[in-house]
Amino acid sequence: MSVAYKLGDLVWAKMKGFSPWPGRVAIPTPELKPPKKAMNVQCIYFFGTNNYAWIEEHNIKPYQEHKEQLIKSCKTAAFKEAVAQIEEYIENPEKFGDFDEHARNPEEEFDKLKDVMKEDSSDEKPPEEEITTPEVKKKSATPKIRLGISKVKSIKRSSSTGLKGTPRKKVKSISRSFTDSDMANEKPSMLNHSFSKKSSLLHRPSNILRPETPPLDLENVSETLLEKNIKASQMKFGFLGLGIMGGGIVKNLLNSGHKVLVWNRTGAKCKDFEKVGATIAVTPCDVVEEADITFSCVADPQAAKEMVFGNCGVLHCPSLEGKGYVEMTSIDADTSHDIVEAISGKGGRYLEAQIQGSKTQAEEGTLIVLAAGDRSLFDDCQSCFKAMSKNSFYLGEIGNASKMNSVLQVVGGVSLAALAEGLALADRAGLSQADLLDVLALTPLASPHLILKGRAMIESSYSTHQPLTHMQKDLKLALGLGDALEQSLPLTATTNEIFKHAKRLGYANHDVAAVYIRARF
Missing domain, CATH: 2.30.30.140 (SH3 type barrels.)
Structure with missing residues (x-):
């Protein structure tokens, strides 16, 4: 009616x-x-x-x-x-x-x-x-x-x-x-920032809405995980950080039968994991003390250092003898060397295990793991790596995994910035952006990731799967690596500025696809 x-x-x-x-x-x-x-x-x-x-x-x-x-x-x-x-x-x-x-x-x-x-x-x-x-x-x-x-x-x-x-x-x-x-x-969505040719280049969004990231369904076991037929290790594992990536990883560890002790800076997040079998610890130190192997997956190198050197951190554990510590945070090689010196100095084992993928891959258990450091620890983590990834690579000495991750992020970041500029140019030229993606999908340049992000760009669907600020952080780390090696990285430097500008416009915590907004100005 x-x-x-x-x-x-x-x-x-x-x-x-x-x-x-x-x-x-x-x-x-x-x-x-x-x-x-x-x-x-x-x-x-x-x-x-x-x-x-x-x-x-x-x-x-x-x-x-x-x-x-x-x-x-x-x-x-x-x-x-x-x-x-x-x-x-x-x-x-x-x-x-x-x-x-x-x-x-x-x-x-x-x-x-x-x-x-x-x-x-x-x-x-x-x-x-x-x-x-x-x-x-x-x-x-x-x-x-x-x-x-x-x-x-x-x-x-x-x-x-x-x-x-x-x-x-x-x-x-x-x-x-x-x-x-x-x-x-209907899920919340921000404004579709598509502008006419006469739009002023000085105008920018003043009220920025970020669609909520869909909640993690902890009880739903992914089909990919079921197909792996994993035999869980009998060791006890700890996990520090239940963010966009950490939450999905822990979900798969639990669903594959691993015993997991969790800690998160925001304690409320731990409650949901407790309902599906995880044990909650009060401090990072408590996690390391009770677990045989502890994984860390936090925001950035500074947060990773705080987990180890900070108050109630890993080094406050009475004994690290024989315990394993796996750093999954995207960090630089220098930070990794600082952590390994501290861990090994107290008798512990250390492995850097950088991850390639986004929220979706973390939930499906299809990440890529790039590991370097203690080989015995890498072997002990195989059942966990199998639960969280589709492949894991051992790259040798400490720092190699961080460097490989930086190189891959350079390729990914530059590609996204190029895609955003291409879509913006097509729109300005009066071409259909959807047609552009359809054609792109048939060319040698086709990539499921780029097509997915391209759709997100033209639909203004910026629900966070990979935070834009994390990509900019990785580009910054890559530039640091380039400086240390005296390697010129002009495209990386320009791309880093593009992502920095997108952050300044207010899109730091949106998905990386929001770099498209920067291309519109």
Whole structure:
């Protein structure tokens, strides 16, 4: 049964690629032109973001009626802020003033808009929405279609970044029906930053939303793991770090029958692993003391050093005699040498085991392990490596695994930056980005990884599988290696600057595919 919406109604409105969002039926700004051939649409003001957009009525639901169901559909901070704002509006609407102050007579203007939309319905052009945020006014015979904001704050200038604004976004009309299942299952997505040719190069995103990374399903055993038929070692293993990579690795260790003792800086993460068989330790020192072999997989070289040398770290263990310590954090060779000296100095065994892959490969158990150091420890870890990877390589002396990982990250980082620039150039030239990927998939340059990241770029799907900041960190480590060896790395240096810029734009914790945003400026 269709609902007749009127000016001021509070609703849940869904744009393609976004979760249902709290909004209000409103009068659009004068520059937000009605979409062509779209009869059943409403202009929606979105709480929290202060944005306006035309939304088809089958993608709109009454707010109070669907509140209990849809308030759980997204857990981002921006979504929670929007819900808090609409609830505050319900309690005290006077506090928000007049949303539609740009219309002298709201009801009369609302009726006029309906008449305009009827007249435009005879136009044969395909329907499309164009959404932008306020920008510096330019003289033009044809007014731009903009995403209006009733109260526009002045745009401040910055000596380093220029005008701070939000880039324009062009999206096609919504054709998918707004069903209850869609509302319940839709994952949050950030704005698709696709810009017109006349877009200012100084504009950049001001409100950056990162879709939540899907939670780890600890009880689901991957088919790949089942096919491996692993005979688990009877030793007890410790694991420090349950992040994007560590969580998936520990899941496969547990599902393959290994005994695992876990620690994480955020203790709450350990509870879920405890439910599926892991034991929780209070400190890294406790993990090493109770385990035969301990793996470490944390954020960066500094965090890796803290696990060993910090308060309650590995070196505080009463005895390391015969114990194994495996460093899986992406680190440089110098850091690895510092750790091995400390571990071996107390009678322990050390192995650096760098991993190639992303969140998906960690969960499926299809990583690549690059190991160097104590060969006996490498052999003792074989059942674990088999559970977490599709292959493991022993590369000899300490430092070789870190160096190999850096070289591979150079190739991966430069390739992603090149793909992002290629997609941006295609879009600017008026070519279909989807067609570009289809053609690329048939050429010798085809790579499942690049095609996957390319899809993520054109769909603005930046749910984190490999954090952009981690790639930039690895490029920085590679440059350090190049400096030490007096090896010129001009492409790596340029790529590192591209990723650094993407981080400065606010995409550090998004997926590496978000480097595409940098290519748009």
